[in-house]
Amino acid sequence: MARKLIPLFALIVLLALAGLFSAATLAAAAAPVDPTQPPHQRLADLLEDDATRSVLIEQLRSLGEEGAARALEPEAPVESMAGRVAALTQSLAQGTVSEFGAALSALGEATGQLADARLDSVLWQLGEFAVLVVVTLVVLRALAAAAGGLFAALDRQAGAADGPRALVWGRRLLATAGAGLIDLLTIAFAWLAGYGVALFVIGESGAIRVHESLFLNAFLMVEAVRVGLRILLSRHGDTLRVLPVTDEEGAYWYLWASRMVFFVGYGLMLLVPVIGHYLSPALSRAVAIVIMLSALLKAAVIVMQNRQRVRAAIEALAERMQSSFARISITIGARTWHIVAIAYLGAILVTAILYPQDALPFMVAATAQTVLAVALGIGLAALLTQVILRRIRLSEALQQKFPLLEARLNAYVPTALKIARFAILAVVVAAIVDAWTPFDLGAWLVSDAGTRLLGKLVSIALIVALALLLWLIVASWIEFRLNAEAGGEPNARARTLLTIFRNAVAIALVVVTTMVVLAEIGLNIAPLLAGAGVLGLAIGFGAQKLVQDVITGVFIQLERAINVGDVVTAAGVTGTVEKMTIRSLGMRDLSGTYHLLPFSSVTTVANYNRDFGYHVGEYGIGYREDSDEAIVQLRAAFDELRQDPAFAGLILSSELEVHGVTALADSSVNIRVRIKTVAGSQFPVGRAYNRLVKRHFDAAGIEIPFPHMTLYFGEDKQGKAPPARISMLGAGPAPGGVGRSAG
Incomplete structure (x- = not known):
């Protein structure tokens, strides 16, 4: 578990340091004055300082000269991206060199000032400051030691595992919050003790000096940040921490982060302002740059040292992802996270050097917006992942009526959720770009271009959603009509027509939706429609046979001429219909041969599966035989056939229909009979009846003529x-x- 949380540790520590790094702008840009003084007094103090006054005069003169020169220069053309990068690099280098040049000059002046100052006064103030520092830290340590029993009790309370899981987690959360509150109270009491010493023990009673106020403020800020680190990686107990890590991992990350916070916090919030107040603003800015550079280099070293550990943890997280897109994205992040971290640290340094006045609010706002966007994106993506993993379940009644509806929904929903996940990713990327670049997402959203684009995206989404909903309704209705358990067994014609209707609706929906979406995007579909008309006309002339096939097939279906499963004779082929499309007919004959007949070749259809059928039998007897006796035997054979259970349900007539003697042929007297059967059953009924007629004629001695040879x-x-x-x-x-x- 600890290994899985390594990336989270690194992110938390980098974010904690970002605020402290950005605080350098206050030290590098602000005037070295007492924050408790009014504005006019601050300005007076600035003008009384010779070094500060001279630097201010030089800056004002340079600004005036630059403004005059800029007014005389012609308007510069718009620079390219490469030119902007070059100008930025040049200004960064020049600014750094000028800062350190001014710092060296200020260091020489400060050395002279220290030489002129009274040594005993300086040492006395340093001693008083040391007393303040020692008292504040000793009170903090004493209060922390006194609160050790409370931390132990809270740790035992948080570690209790009895009761429901929600109760256990609630108890642990309250114990962790209580430990953090006690930690803050110890810091607050130590800070108050330090203020009491500064006001009533050292220096003038009731007054506090600049360096003392700066130390107490820095102490409060640094210790508050360290309280946050202890809440995450608590050293007060095994369970008084938010992150479930081992003691070794927690100690490592807390020690490294605590040292960095201590170094950066006291350096930027105490050392830099003190140097600026007592020595020189230029020297304070140079010291601030050195502190930030040192801290950032150390942070970069820590990032590189933990590069493989964090990469392994992120790749292990990627392996557990269900989505291939998430797996690939996280893997790419695992391989490049250290580059992003170092680039972020470099951005802090460059911003603080180039824009000291705006660096702090910019970095804080950009970092907060980035973290918030990423956190919300990850949360929504995780929620969507949980939804994707859960299958949609329908009630048994709906599953009985629509057997394929559940599978169809489970096929559509993941695709929609993946599209939503891509939309979330786009929003997160837009928010990050808005945070770190001049691109203003809010202004773009309310602009005409943004409103138009969002409106089109929403319209396209609604059009596609409506098309899918319509298709879902049509497909479900067709499924319901074809379901024998829900709406009764459909006949062959209904199955064929519903299949053709489903294909036609699918094609129409795809074409119409595509055209409407193209029109919504802004493409002029009139040329497409005109081109489609011309193309259709050309195809119509060039494929008249195809058009004839389609039209004939439509009318054959409307007239109920052929259905799938019927035995028909069409285009000279007799067989069973296995497949029908809008253009062709697939039949399999008695020998098993499959015939594919275009409808244009079907001029006449003989369907043996309509309503009922007849077995028409014509039986010849010899001239010397009695025709009435032969008819008696034919009726006897019919009665026996009706007694057969295999054929009784297929015969619709109760009496044999005898047409009588139909012909006095060359060698036989022909007698015709007809049996009414279920549609399509005339063939097996006829074969069974022929067998019985032969048996009855043989038993009665009636000759069935056959060819003679002389x-x-x-x-x-x-x-x-x-x-x-x-x-x-x-x-x-x-x-x-x-x-x-x-x-």
Whole structure:
């Protein structure tokens, strides 16, 4: 757990130091005066100081000369980005050199002033200041030691694990807040003790000197920051900390951060103002730059030392991410975090040198805005991730009516949430750019361009959302109509029409939504529509057959001519319809061959699956047979067929429909009958009936004519036909001496 929180430690420490680093602007830019004095007294003190007065006069003269020269110069052209960078680098170098040059001059003057000053007076003031420092720190340590028992009791209270989890966390939070409050009270009492010593023990009674006031203010600020560090990485107990870290990790980060806060805080809030007040403003600014540079270099060293540890922790966090985008982004951050941290520290230094008056508010505001934007972005992204991981659950009643609705919603929602996550990322990046660059996000949002862009984005989002909602409604309705459990078993025609309707709605929604979105973006879709019309006309002339296929297919469906699953004869092919599109018909014949027929080739359709069917049978008997007896046997065969459970439900007529003798053919007398069956069942019913007719005719001795063959053996010269000996296998000789053969 401690390893996972290493990046958080580094971020917290850098942010804590940012405020203290930026405080250098106050020391580098402010005049060395007593903050308790009124403004006119401060100005008088400035003018009485020879060094300060001379520096002020030189600056005013230089400003006047620069203004006059700038007024005579022609208006400079707009610089490029490279020119701005070069000018910034030049001003940074010149400013640094001028600061240190002025500091060296001020150091020489300060050395002369110290030489002229009375040594005993300086030593006496230093002794009194040392007394103030010692008393304040001793009181702080004594109060902290006295509060050790309270910290131990709070630590035991926070470590108690009995009770519900919410109660345990609430107790720990209250104990941590109580420890922080006790810590602040000890600092406040030590600060009051120091003020009492400064007012009533050392110096003039009731008066406080500048360096004493600066020390007490610096002491209060530094110790308050260290209280915040102790709340996060508490050394008062194992559980009196916000972050769940080990003692070793907490001690490491607290020691490093505490030292940096001590060095930067007392250096910038005590040493720099004291030098500026008693010696020289130029020297104080140079010392402030040295302190900031030293602290930033040390911070950069710490960043580089912990680069691999933080990278490993961030990469471990990336491996747990569900989204590939988040995983890649965090991995990139793990490899470049040290560069960003060093760039941030460098920005603090450059801003403090170039813009000492505005550095503190700018850095504080930019850092706060960046941290707030990143924190809110991470929080919203984490919330969205939790929503993505949770599947949408529908009630059993809805799942029964719409079996695919839950899967469809779970397919749409993650995409929408990912788009929302990208929008959050864009807002966070815009907020960071607004914080660190001249780009004003608020002004841009209220401008015409910003309002127009946001309006278009919202309109596009609403259009796409409405299109998806409409498609969801249509798809769910079609699903409901096709669901046998919800709305009854749909027939083949309904399934085919609903499938074609769904495809048509999908194509129409895509085309219309695309056109509306393009129009909303600002593209003129009139040329697109005109081009589409011309293209459609050209395609219509060049693909007349395709258009004919589509139109014929539409009318075939509207007229209920063919449905999927029907047995039809179309374009000379008889088979079962397996697939229908808006253009073609897919059929499989009796031999298993699949036929794909364009609708333009279907001129006549014979559908065997409409309402009912007939088995029409025409049976021939010999001329010597009795036709009435044959009809009796045909009816007997029909009655037997009706008794068969496999075919009883397929026969719709209770009596055999006999048409009588239909033809006196060359070799047979033909009798026609008809059986009414369920649509599509006439073929199996007919095959079963033929089998029974053959059995009944054979049992009754009724001949079913079949082709006969006459063998001619020729004649002799006298015109007589000699007999041919024929014998049957397994039989004896025939009467008259004529045998039978297999011939």
